Amino acid sequence: MKTTYALLASVLTFGAWAQQNGPAINGNIETTFQYLNEDPVIEATQPPQKGLLNSYMNVFYNDGKFKAGLRMESYLPRIQGYPSTFDGTGLGMRYIGYQNDFVDVTLGSIYEQFGNGLAFRTYENRALGYDNFLDGARVIIKPGRGLKIKGVYGYQRQAFLEGQIVHGKGLVRGLDAEWNINSFKESWKNKKLNVTIGASFVSKYQKDDREDLILPENVGAYGGRIAMRYKKFTLNGEYIFKGQDPSFDNSDIYNTGHAAVINFGYSQKGLGIMLAAKSVDNMSFRSDRDEKLQNVLINYLPAMNKVHSYNLVASLYPWATQPVGEIAYQGEIVYTAKKNKKVFGKYGTTFNANVSTAYRPNRDVSVYNPLDSNGIAYKTGVFDMSDSLYWRDVNFSIYRKLNKALNLRVSYFNITMNNNVNKVAAYGKGYINVNVAVLEVGYKINKKHSLRGEFQTLFINKVEEHVVDSYGDTTLQSVLNDRGNWITGLIEYNVSPHWFFSVMDQINLENKASVYSVNHIVDPSVKNVDIFGANLPGVHHFYFSVGYIRESTRITIGYGRQRAGLFCVGGICRTVPASNGLTLSFTQSF
Amino acid sequence: MKKGIFIIGLFAMMFTSCDKVDNIYPPYTNTTDLDYSLYPNGGEQEYLANEWPTFTANTNTDRNIMIEDYTGHKCNNCPNAAVVAEALKDANPTRVFVSSVHASPEGLGSFQQVDATYTDDLTCAEGIEYGKHFGALEWTGSPFWGNPYGSVTRNSENTGYPVQAHNTWTSTTTTLMTANDLKVNIQAATNYFSSTRGLFLHTELEVLDANLTSDLYIVAQLIEDTLVGPQKMQDNSTNYTYVHHDIFRGCLDGRAFGQKLDAAHIDDAGKYHYNYSYKLPDQYDVTNMHLLIYVRDASTEEIYQVIKHNLE
16 A cells, blocks of 8 residues: 555656656546435335445656656445446556657556457546556557557456555457558558558456366457548458357357447548448457456447437447347437528438447358257358347437527437346346337527427337236236336426536336335335425436536536436447435545 | 479478367266365275275156256346246245256346445355356346346256246246156265365266267255345335345356256166365355255256255
8 A cells, every 4th residue: 555655646746747858748537426216106215324425536747758647536335327347546557658759658557449349448437437447568559650569468347445556367368450451552542442451469468267168278368350431431341250269258169259330431521321231249258257247357348229319318328349249230310401491491401310229130040059069059050140120229319400599409209128138227128119209398588598498208119927926826917028118307497507406206107006116115115206206207316516617627416316227339348236325426636 | 483382382281280070088087186185084095995986776766856046136117027036946845946046148237236224245156157058148038137136957848948037936846746757867876075164076877768868967055044134025124134045155066057967978778977076165154055956958958857865
């Protein structure tokens, strides 16, 4: 611990000296405090400490050739829903490095990505509670003519416990080469066709600690990629192959794995088109074969579905990437029509349509013989798709600015999700199908004052459900899937540039008919009241928030109920349990 | 050119660091390294010479039944299920055994948590694993949504899943006992040394059914016979003198799902030996404990046989 604080003091002292002498120091601070109440209506629990605190501070130093950075983190204890791998106060990230035009060397905590990340990506997402940096060394060499070579070596951050970084069991080694062909010759640099190619190799080592199996101790993943740009078109693709990697995720099978992505894009003024495809099988790649959830993932499999922002769409039924296998497609078109003022208005109208799907890979299990000793469970191929639907999202929105003060956005979402595969809804059964409609209105009162409102509805399918009563008797009922239907209302009031106020209510309408209620709200002593003590129809989740912004400082206070849901970023999700209480947050950049 | 050769060389070097396994099974061993420091009268050689048991032919012809009761001390409906389990055990004391697992589908649920009133922690890590594994949160479609729930030797015929509600435990038990389809036999011997609180368990597993093609796992559970402590009752009152029965306290080797006998090594009528050493924690009275030793099918989860064995 002494060493930690000595390092912190020396970096800060050096930083203070450096700030006076030119080099840049920047960073940010964020603190979130929660005081939570017990609320049996929404199954929110009060932690024994009642108060919870997440804090961190990043400090980055740069003088062009020398660089250093660190992050102090504090979880006393962590806020609700944050992974249990965050605990205590201490130095959670630190690095030093040197770079010039030819070489870039970093020792310490490494964040890096090869290509699309299919073979290797270490990154941090504070909101998600995700941090898998590589603790070791990275060297980047730029020999010239568009060539860049990266090498990484180290152990991953698996957890932060009692203020200490805890490493994963496996050693990770990686090498990546990328070459922008246009940079090879001066005369090629201005060509309309721009091409970059690359190749990656990543290997992990973990000791074979099983008595009953012979495990591969060195597991490699390798492949290549190409990215092209021609005028308004872009096309890129990557393919990664992974060797035998029996693990908790794949139930100790000895199949090899693959991941492939293809992205196509076209954009011009007023029009954007995007098409994408992904094929993944047995591609969970961790530096500890026994780990699960989001721990020590070496690679990153990008989500192939739109990230929604409206809360009923974004956090009730989001799709999480399936590293064990999925074939996914996505298409999106954005078009702004302006030519016909009578139809599309003075400011034009923007149309957005998006479709994404994911299917189970087709797996030929006839090759599997339980008495065989090769451990191969099935056979499949790249983009070899079955008809078993995992996910489908069809959505569109229309945005129109009616006049200088008023704008409208109407959106519709139809989502079908296989809850048996992507276990998002604890009480959901089989396929969940929801129709969500959203009306968003923005109104600018004057230069300083503006209003924004949202009205959202979510209607869910019905399922046949065996309901067991307290005497063990079972009856078959047709009930709304998961937690039933919802509506949400939100009003935001902004006083520029410092203040904002918002009030939101999310209402679980069908609580009495849902599977959730039938099976779980059975305690007669629990009264269905909202935070004001009123017994309104449905389960209400009122939430109030006030924020103050001054330059790079932001203070937010929120109070009320927050329903359980999933918070997802890029296909990586964490469960956020229901809560009732006060949340204070403070952010500062410098 | 030199740079190209250098890069190709680097990649080639790394490619060679991939392992390929053609035969995934190591040379077969069916014993566990034992902790002979728990043997007060010498070391390994002395134990082998003086204490190691020799099994005779297993003449048992009955398939025994294990009732798993997923319960919680704050679950007001759970005593109803416990009554069913105890009645089955009392009616068939040599063939029906109970393991009361304090766990819910989310593992440690609100029914199992301790607080100022319900101070006894009746959970264990392996029980939490069972709850999660068989519960609907992890096992797609499982009807195990809340407590009380359970299983009858994890037989799936009733619900399509290896769990079922307590209102069907009696009929399933009767059906299975009548069918008496014994696929695997188990016998066991123990040596307990009070001075070190050291327990040595020796088991012999005999595969009787030549058609078994799945991996089998042998599990040794430590069970506390009775404990008096608070229990929430159906009327939401608290019974402070409730007698908890057959509390699952953990597995001797810490492996919730047991040690593996892989399918590739199962021979017809083969006999396999699994041995354990275990230090009984100070909190337990050896006379109030017993073992449940069972064999499960890795594919179906069904428990083919279970035996009860005292520690002493």
